[in-house]
Amino acid sequence: xxxxxxxxxxxxxxxxxxxxxxxxxxxxxxxxxxxxxxxxxxxxxxxxxxxxxxxxxxxxxxxxxxxxxxxxxxxxxxxxxxxxxxxxxxxxxxxxxxxxxxxxxxxxxxxxxxxxxxxxxxxxxxxxxxxxxxxxxxxxxxxxxxxxxxxxxxxxxxxxxxxxxxxxxxxxxxxxxxxxxxxxxxxxxxxxxxxxxxxxxxxxxxxxxxxxxxxxxxxxxxxxxxxxxxxxxxxxxxxx
Numbered sequence: 451x452x453x454x455x456x457x458x459x460x461x462x463x464x465x466x467x468x469x470x471x472x473x474x475x476x477x478x479x480x481x482x483x484x485x486x487x488x489x490x491x492x493x494x495x496x497x498x499x500x501x502x503x504x505x506x507x508x509x510x511x512x513x514x515x516x517x518x519x520x521x522x523x524x525x526x527x528x529x530x531x532x533x534x535x536x537x538x539x540x541x542x543x544x545x546x547x548x549x550x551x552x553x554x555x556x557x558x559x560x561x562x563x564x565x566x567x568x569x570x571x572x573x574x575x576x577x578x579x580x581x582x583x584x585x586x587x588x589x590x591x592x593x594x595x596x597x598x599x600x601x602x603x604x605x606x607x608x609x610x611x612x613x614x615x616x617x618x619x620x621x622x623x624x625x626x627x628x629x630x631x632x633x634x635x636x637x638x639x640x641x642x643x644x645x646x647x648x649x650x651x652x653x654x655x656x657x658x659x660x661x662x663x664x665x666x667x668x669x670x671x672x673x674x675x676x677x678x679x680x681x682x683x684x685x686x687x688x689x690x
Contacts, residue, residue, distance in 0.1 A: 451508040455649035458485040458525035459517030459545040468649035511652020514542030516572040539660035550576040551647035558609035565617035599628035
């Protein structure tokens with residue numbers, strides 16, 4: 451099985467081609483650049499570098515969010531389009547779980563985190579499953595950091611809590627104030643997502659197929675414009 455994996459859900463752009471035993475190629479950049487312009491070039495470059503033809507692909511995996519609304523849509527739309535045109539299955543993987551995979555083997559609670567503004571974060575809590583994956587312990591959600599930290603302390607049951615993600619630096623002081631020495635922090639190399647992890651998480655799902663038409667983003671909240679539109683619609687209905 452050979453899988454093409456894509457992540458454009460945040461600032462990092464990552465693309466990989468993996469099989470059951472090897473990461474055949476992976477490209478990851480962490481720059482403020484337009485994913486919609488660069489993504490297909492990256493895919494073409496990795497396909498060429500690995501000698502992979504479309505016929506050799508068994509399926510696609512893509513980070514489905516949460517994250518940047520535009521970024522998530524770029525990755526999901528690309529994966530759906532490629533899968534449909536090549537008649538391949540495609541599945542989505544949580545963007546938070548992808549980052550959590552960097553800490554497989556950590557003997558405590560693993561907490562990937564993306565900034566969601568106004569004191570909020572996108573986050574979830576995971577624990578290592580064997581030495582191959584992570585399993586969800588506390589559901590992924592958008593939540594005020596001040597409300598999230600007590601929940602994590604309770605879930606950790608005295609174990610250390612490892613925070614990962616490019617945005618952790620924005621909240622590090624608040625995390626330390628809330629959790630003290632129980633809080634641990636990853637190195638910069640462990641903070642960004644890797645498409646190779648998407649490939650292996652997707653590979654498990656692809657064994658059961660994956661209809662690209664059913665692949666949808668998971669934002670964990672409505673876009674601000676959509677929320678305002680719904681509020682206005684409900685307000686109008688109430689007046690009728």
